[in-house]
Amino acid sequence: MITTLLVANRGEIACRVMRTAKALGLKTVAVHSAIDRAARHVREADLAVDLGGAKPAESYLLVDKLIAAARASGAQAIHPGYGFLSENAGFARAVEDAGLIFLGPPASAIEAMGSKSAAKALMEEAGVPLVPGYHGEAQDLATFRAAAERIGYPVLLKAAAGGGGKGMKVVEREADLAEALASAQREAQAAFGDARMLIEKYLLKPRHVEIQVFADRHGNCLYLNERDCSIQRRHQKVVEEAPAPGLSPELRRAMGEAAVKAAQAIGYVGAGTVEFLLDERGDFYFMEMNTRLQVEHPVTEAITGLDLVAWQIRVARGEPLPITQEQVPLHGHAIEVRLYAEDPDNDFLPATGTLELYREPAPGPGRRVDSGVSEGDLVSPFYDPMLGKLIAWGETREEARQRLLAMLDETLVGGVKTNLAFLRRVLAHPAFASAELDTGFISRHQAVLLPLPGQLPEAFWQAAADAFIQSEASMCRADDPHSPWSARNGWRAGLGAETELHLVCNGSERKVRPSGRNQLQGENLVCPRQEGDTQVQYRLPAIRRGTTLYLEWQGELQAVSRFDPIAAVEASHGHQGGLTAPMSGSIVRVLVEAGQRVEAGTALVVVEAMKMEHSIRAPQAGVVKALFCAEGEQVSEGTTLVELEEA
Known part of the structure; x- marks a missing residue:
């Protein structure tokens, strides 16, 4: 009997699991680190248990604390989500030994497939092709x-x-x-x-195609079609879709049957994914099996109409699978994108900060958003930088693509750098529209997907000035429209009207006179433009948060603020010739010492953030003049770490 479910995870997957659990009448329990105390998954749970700490090793990876949290909250079952301990056989066994139900496969199956090395040996014995x-x-x-x-x-x-x-x-x-x-x-x-x-x-130009499998405790196992996850950066998926474009029914069946055979060979139970590399000739090679629910499971749910978390709960209760292989639906097409706090212009390095503005697209038929954040939340350097997922379904792939593009257009994020504009460019690219997919897609089309940042045009600065001066009204009196404090004309007591604004945006600054041609209406700036004999009005999202105006321009949200001379002076007083932290994180390795001579390309310092490492390398040969960091230290983006003197 399961009446209370603890989710041993955080972010969007915790929120998603709890949504289904509540729909089935279960009480939900969240766990959280010290810095996640006010996180969305905590707010949405019925109960919450504080694990303490900040890093995963101090919180979400502590097996004893998770089991103690389940006992204290009265939970009979634990859902591991994905990541963290979801594929840890020791955790699954500890849950079972504690008399609790683990919503995942048996520990023996995780041991067999959780190790990629052991899984490949097993597949080799079974005759499945290996890389x-x-x-x-x-x-x-x-x-x-x-x-x-x-x-x-x-x-x-x-x-x-x-x-x-x-x-x-x-x-x-x-x-x-x-x-x-x-x-x-x-x-x-x-x-x-x-x-x-x-x-x-390392194979060149392969497609990444995976099979969703599901097994119960009665010997039944089936595959729920496939997903194409070829669009990746830093070897991590960013766009997934189902079914895989161009896959024939015969190839789907062959890959599906191979995946089921793999699952049955280890006595698998629950949701799992068998991942393959598919070459241009149609040959497929086993990569690995993920013994958990995948990030991209919503696209499978969209084309089958099934709730995989509900299936996990029912299988954990001992119920058989409700359908047979012949009854597995395949309706239409679904595409998912992952919205990350990261900087695509800086090798997709993770970004941190406060979500000063966060707007999700409106729900509707064929539109789904799975997110784990809300406006005002903090994106810390300790966890995966994914904010959420946008999923669109359509009768055809093109219908799903167009619907997802519309959802991306409705999404607004300010205060933290994201990959939102990058995702728009991927979906809008002709090669993606034509389903020309492989794992080298991003690098091959890098010039279009990752264009070099250009200067903002005069039209932008004019729109920014008009929106900025008019948005000042939000901080003025609203109860007396005749009061000078409610004016939008730049009037100041004892001074002349402010006719010029000194604005800063994206590292550039400009002095601009508001024209009044562009009018702020609610949270949109209406911009009239003469195109031939026709006047067209463009509506640009323009939202004020404190001293910052977020103005969308050519698909990207730009943060506009007044020029601060004091901040500019402080920023210019950094260490000359210093190499700075490209992201907020912790120093895991200092590889040099003061006075050491280094060659160009030498790794000097290693910074870790959101479970990924980045090496700070010498841009040219030189001598390490000074070090401003130590191993274990937390640093902020832009902090000088090493001062290098050219040889």
Whole structure:
């Protein structure tokens, strides 16, 4: 009997699981770290338990605290979500040993497939094609170097116990192997508590196609069609769709049956995903099995009409699967995008800060939003930077694509850098519209998807000045329209009217005179434009939050504020020649010392944020003049870490 469910996770997946649990009449329990005390998943739960700490290793990865939270709250079952401990066999076994129900596969199945190395050995025995590689127990550098020489560069290092791009590195040449292996092992240890790695041949232009499987405790197992997840950055998916474009019924059946065979071979129970690489000839190779619910499960739900979390709960209760393989629906097409707090212009590095503005698209037929944040929430450097997912369904792929583009147009995020504009460009790209998909899509179309930032035009600054001066009314008296304090004309007591604004946006500044041609109506700036003989009115979202105006321009939300001379002076007083932190995070390695001579490209400092590492490298040969950081220290974006003197 399950009446109370604890979700051992955070963010959008915790909110999503609790939504279904409540619909089934269950009481929900959230757990949270100290800094997540006011997070959305906590607010939406019936009960909440504080785990303390900040980093995952101090909170969401503590098995004893999670089980104690379940007992204290009266929960009979634990849903692990994805990430964290969702594929940790020790956690699943500890839950079962505590007399609780684990909403996932048995610990033995996680052990068999949770290790990518063990899973590949199992698939090899079953005759499933594998990508050439090494999946053994030896973890020393010499073993990996020998394996890389045998299979040939480029090679791919992967964490044996995890997923989501954590602990994954492409190595192009032997000289980079040692550093990449050490970094991948640290990432894997931090994210999954397991530093074991495997290595395999890095295939060129493959598609990433995965099969959703589901099994009950009565020996039934079926596949719920497939998903194409080829659009990836930093080896992590950003766009997923179902079904996979161009996949024939025969290939779907072959991949589905292979996935079911893999699940049955290990006595699998619950939701799982078998991932394959599909080449241009239609040959597929086993990659790994994720023994959990995937981030992209909503697209499968959209084309089948099924609730996979409800299935997880019913299977955990001992119920059989409600349909057979022949009854699995496949209706229309669905596409999902992941909205991340990150900077696409800076190698997609994670971003932190406060969500000063957060607007989701309106719900409706074929429109779904799974998110884990609200306006005013803090995006910290300790966890995955995904804010939420937007999912669109249509009778055809093109209908789903157009609907999702409209949803992206309705989405507004301010205060934190995001990949929102990048996602629009991906979906609008002709190659994506034509379903020309493979894992190299982003790098191949980088010039269009990641254009170099250009200067903001005069039309933008004029619109910004008009919107900014008119938005001042939101901070003026609203009860007396005749009061001078309610005027929008720049009137100031004892001074002349303000006719020029000194504005700052995206690192640029400009002095602009408001024209009054563009009129602020509610939260939109109406901009008239003469196009030939016709006057067209454009409506641009223009929303004031405190001293900042968020104005959308050509699909991107720009933050506009008044120029602050004091802040400008302080910013200019940094260490000359200093290399700064590209993101907020913690210093995990300091690889040099003051006075040391280094060559161009030498790794100096390693910064970790949101479970991913980034190396600060010397831009040219020189001498380390000074260090301004230490291992274990928390740093903010823009903080000077190393001062390098050119040789």
